[in-house]
Amino acid sequence: MPRTKELIKGCQKGDRKSQYELYQQYSSGMMAVALRYSKSTLEAEDILQEGFIKVFENIKKFRGESSIGYWIKRIIINTALNHQRSKLYLYPMVDVEDIKEGIDSLSVGNLAVEDLMELIQELPTGCQVIFNLYAVEGYQHKEIAKMLDINIGTSKSQYARARKILMEQLEKQSKWGNERFQ
Amino acid sequence: MKDFNKDNFNDSIRRKFADAEVQPGNNVWEGIEAELLKQDNISMHKKAAFYRNLAAAVIFIALISIYFNLQDFTFSTEPNSTQAPIEIKDQNDQIFLSDNDVILTKPKTLTNSQNENGFNDNIDEINTVAFVGGSDETGYKNNQISVIQDNKDLAVAAVNDNLGLSLTKVNNIAPDALELPEINNQVKEVSYFAVSKLDETNEKSAIAWNTNVNIGSGNFNPNSEITETPIFSTVSSLNNPGTNARTTGDDASFSNNQEREAVENLSSAPMQGNLSFTFGLNFGVILNEKWNIKSGVQYGAYRSSSSSSTVVRDRNSDKFYPYHGASSSTEISDGRVVTAISEYELYNDFHIVTVPLMTSYKVIDRKFDVSLVAGLSADFIIRNTLKGSSDQINEIKFDQNDRQSYKNFFASSIAGIEVSYPFADKYAISVMPTYKRALSNVTTENATFNSMPAFVGLNMSLAYMF
Numbered sequence: 093m094p095r096t097k098e099l100i101k102g103c104q105k106g107d108r109k110s111q112y113e114l115y116q117q118y119s120s121g122m123m124a125v126a127l128r129y130s131k132s133t134l135e136a137e138d139i140l141q142e143g144f145i146k147v148f149e150n151i152k153k154f155r156g157e158s159s160i161g162y163w164i165k166r167i168i169i170n171t172a173l174n175h176q177r178s179k180l181y182l183y184p185m186v187d188v189e190d191i192k193e194g195i196d197s198l199s200v201g202n203l204a205v206e207d208l209m210e211l212i213q214e215l216p217t218g219c220q221v222i223f224n225l226y227a228v229e230g231y232q233h234k235e236i237a238k239m240l241d242i243n244i245g246t247s248k249s250q251y252a253r254a255r256k257i258l259m260e261q262l263e264k265q266s267k268w269g270n271e272r273f274q
Numbered sequence: 275m276k277d278f279n280k281d282n283f284n285d286s287i288r289r290k291f292a293d294a295e296v297q298p299g300n301n302v303w304e305g306i307e308a309e310l311l312k313q314d315n316i317s318m319h320k321k322a323a324f325y326r327n328l329a330a331a332v333i334f335i336a337l338i339s340i341y342f343n344l345q346d347f348t349f350s351t352e353p354n355s356t357q358a359p360i361e362i363k364d365q366n367d368q369i370f371l372s373d374n375d376v377i378l379t380k381p382k383t384l385t386n387s388q389n390e391n392g393f394n395d396n397i398d399e400i401n402t403v404a405f406v407g408g409s410d411e412t413g414y415k416n417n418q419i420s421v422i423q424d425n426k427d428l429a430v431a432a433v434n435d436n437l438g439l440s441l442t443k444v445n446n447i448a449p450d451a452l453e454l455p456e457i458n459n460q461v462k463e464v465s466y467f468a469v470s471k472l473d474e475t476n477e478k479s480a481i482a483w484n485t486n487v488n489i490g491s492g493n494f495n496p497n498s499e500i501t502e503t504p505i506f507s508t509v510s511s512l513n514n515p516g517t518n519a520r521t522t523g524d525d526a527s528f529s530n531n532q533e534r535e536a537v538e539n540l541s542s543a544p545m546q547g548n549l550s551f552t553f554g555l556n557f558g559v560i561l562n563e564k565w566n567i568k569s570g571v572q573y574g575a576y577r578s579s580s581s582s583s584t585v586v587r588d589r590n591s592d593k594f595y596p597y598h599g600a601s602s603s604t605e606i607s608d609g610r611v612v613t614a615i616s617e618y619e620l621y622n623d624f625h626i627v628t629v630p631l632m633t634s635y636k637v638i639d640r641k642f643d644v645s646l647v648a649g650l651s652a653d654f655i656i657r658n659t660l661k662g663s664s665d666q667i668n669e670i671k672f673d674q675n676d677r678q679s680y681k682n683f684f685a686s687s688i689a690g691i692e693v694s695y696p697f698a699d700k701y702a703i704s705v706m707p708t709y710k711r712a713l714s715n716v717t718t719e720n721a722t723f724n725s726m727p728a729f730v731g732l733n734m735s736l737a738y739m740f
Contacts (some may be wrong), residue, residue: 106314108310111310112303112307115303115306119297119298119303120295120296120297120298121293121295123295123297123298124291124294124295124296127296128291133299136296136298137298137299137301137302140298140302141302141305141309143308144302144306145309145310147308148306149313175309178280186497192283196394198289200283200286200287203290205290205291205294208287208290208291209294215385226284227283227287227288228283228284228287228288230288255283266573
């Protein structure tokens with residue numbers, strides 16, 4: 093932790109070595125975040141690059157009120173949202189109560205992170221962003237609506253749609269897996 | 275509605291991604307570094323612009339000061355000339371201005387209550403004698419107006435040759451018959467800065483000599499004023515891709531496309547001027563109180579450095595290799611792998627002997643003297659090396675032709691402000707910030723860019739007056 097503080101101080105002074113070390117420390121984790129919000133590795137790398145440039149531009153404003161990791165993650169997520177904003181095509185609301193719950197958490201637990209990432213990347217952009225914000229980051233629909241300048245109902249419906257698609261995909265994979273072992 | 279955010283599905287997804295890591299490609303950092311270097315460059319230019327503006331403001335203020343200082347007001351009065359009374363409305367006194375700036379008043383008209391000599395019997399006669407000027411030696415401050423009152427008697431005050439105050443007591447003399455004492459002092463100059471040193475009739479004009487040793491620090495960066503694009507190179511250390519570089523070339527037929535491509539893929543690496551060290555010895559001729567001419571010899575060791583990108587051309591393959599400060603390793607044709615690490619720096623050292631010829635003009639002559647300094651200098655580059663901060667970088671002959679890029683001699687103009695503190699009669703210490711700029715291109719035909727570098731320096735000196 094003291095080392096991280098030194099790195100932050102170095103970055104605040106514009107020291108390139110410190111910037112590089114901070115990048116090395118957090119780039120892998122942040123790449124995973126960027127991938128969840130993008131459709132391809134290339135796009136994720138763009139988000140990561142843009143996000144870290146913002147990190148180094150604004151690190152003088154970092155006061156240590158939260159962890160540096162959380163602060164960087166917020167910047168990466170905001171960058172990803174800006175990236176996707178123009179592409180956000182939000183589908184009409186669907187009835188949330190109609191969502192079928194056939195897959196339990198064990199089904200997700202058996203999946204590799206890469207496979208789950210792939211499934212999320214295949215979601216329509218609007219669904220993907222809202223699913224990430226709600227299910228993974230833990231934001232409330234009210235907060236998401238404010239962040240994306242949409243109404244709360246839209247946020248809920250997009251999440252429901254994302255979840256429905258994911259469950260269908262997981263079910264398919266589950267069936268395919270069972271058939272293989274029979 | 276069910277709160278999906280608290281169900282097992284979301285929890286398990288969160289757990290899955292909590293420690294997820296995916297290694298990004300190397301190009302991500304290179305892109306980040308490129309952008310950061312570009313911003314560094316912009317910020318450096320902004321700083322340079324700020325200091326330029328500051329210097330311009332200082333010079334402007336100095337010029338304004340000189341202008342006002344040269345706007346001297348001269349009172350040329352003939353001795354014993356007849357002065358017309360200065361009429362002041364509703365004023366019973368006449369005011370006279372004597373030969374040398376002395377203001378005198380006497381009653382303008384006689385009234386019934388006045389006697390034949392024009393004095394009022396009922397009140398003590400008050401005639402005002404005032405003078406303007408004086409000097410420190412007599413205890414009178416400049417522009418002081420003194421009023422002398424003498425009961426019943428008219429007193430006339432004047433400033434004598436020694437600037438002492440002399441009073442002439444005149445009893446019962448009619449104002450018209452009053453003869454004002456003749457005063458031969460002349461007020462020669464009344465200027466904005468110094469008013470009426472009346473006793474200094476003989477200006478010091480004898481030429482004196484002085485000498486000083488000085489040490490200082492400066493900033494010299496020939497890469498800062500590059501105006502032309504590099505065409506080709508054997509070795510380049512780069513500033514802005516495609517715009518700035520310092521190169522030498524011995525293969526004119528070689529296409530520059532490859533280098534350009536390498537350069538454009540490369541991050542921007544501004545050459546930064548580092549603090550340097552100078553020292554020298556000057557001799558001066560003091561022409562008069564204001565003007566001084568000095569010359570001497572100065573030696574300066576100046577360093578500029580780049581913290582990142584370089585393009586190196588491999589002579590065996592004629593290929594260009596970009597070096598990135600933090601992340602790249604490059605294999606050149608003979609099998610050597612050159613790894614540029616984040617500490618990697620490229621240093622360019624210049625050793626310059628300068629012969630200045632400067633004039634200084636004293637604008638403030640107080641406890642601390644302030645002089646404006648301007649002049650020209652002849653600059654001789656006696657040594658110029660380019661080297662990297664690691665052995666691997668130094669294996670490549672960066673500087674084998676580098677000296678060919680610069681002329682051995684160039685001329686510069688100098689401007690500065692010298693603040694000095696004289697002590698012990700013959701000594702003075704001074705501080706002088708200077709701005710110096712080459713008057714012409716300092717590069718040779720071998721170089722593919724032009725540069726008119728600027729020096730910014732601060733000198734401290736100890737002077738001895740003969």
